[in-house]
Amino acid sequence: MADENCTKATQFTFLGLTEHPQLMPFLFMLFLGTYVLTLVGNLSLIVLIRVSPQLHTPMYFFLSNLSFLDICYSSTISFKMLLDLPAKHKVISFAGCLTQFYFYACFAATEIYLLAVMAYDRLVAISKPLLYTAVISPGVCKSLVIGSYIAGLLNATVQTSALLRLSFCSPLVINNFYCDAPPLFVVSSTDTRLNELLMFVFVGFILMTTSLLILTSYAFIVVAVIRMGSVRGRHKACSTCASHLAVTFIFYVPTTFNYLQPSSLNSQQSKKIASIFHTIIVPMLNPMIYSLRNKEVRHALHSLVRRKMCS
Incomplete structure (x- = not known):
């Protein structure tokens, strides 16, 4: 009977970041600045890695792919959000909503797998430095990146296909600023237990397997660092690992909070705040973390600036 009286929704309306119109200009400028910094920071890192011969190593190959993912990942959310902030009615079509969710789910999962790949790369570099170029060869690098994208x-594909089985009655308002599965579960007129279970299994599997790989890699890295006789070698190993650990931590914590909790009205506001952090703030922070904490990146940047000034 509920389905018979239901007018199928052809578009969704976002509640957005806030219901206070006086905050909109401030939020627009704030997140526009954040998005610009995300684009400039990640594009600059990609270009720097490409033009600097000393950065043509597997580690920076993975890092350039991470920056590319951050651009795609952030643009999927930020571009639509910036268009909606000054708008009175924040609407998106049903097809547009599924498309946004598809690319968001794709780039987010790929980034999680790539972070695990980067942990394995650091393990080989630190524990087996003489075999590093043989183990992490260009072919292996490409295969690991392609595998991350396939995953x-x-x-x-699975998560978006599962959303197609849900029904939504018009008019429909989503308590979020982008299309994500948990807020859609809340407003669906269909039983979402299967979708929630599927999301829990997939996201849980991704986070568990990658976390296990990262923790195992760093356990062996700690052993390898302790065995090092050179203080300089220990410092260099800790410096490169610290950047990766920081990026991994700030990405995993809000993602885990968002997707491994049951969907409920009481948690929507807190999940929205967590979403802002891992979809908008983290892609901006990643190039800063790697640039500020990595001597090789700083040296490559200084060398590039000197060459430009001399020319």
């Missing part, structure tokens, strides 16, 4: 595409 991300698989996650997005």
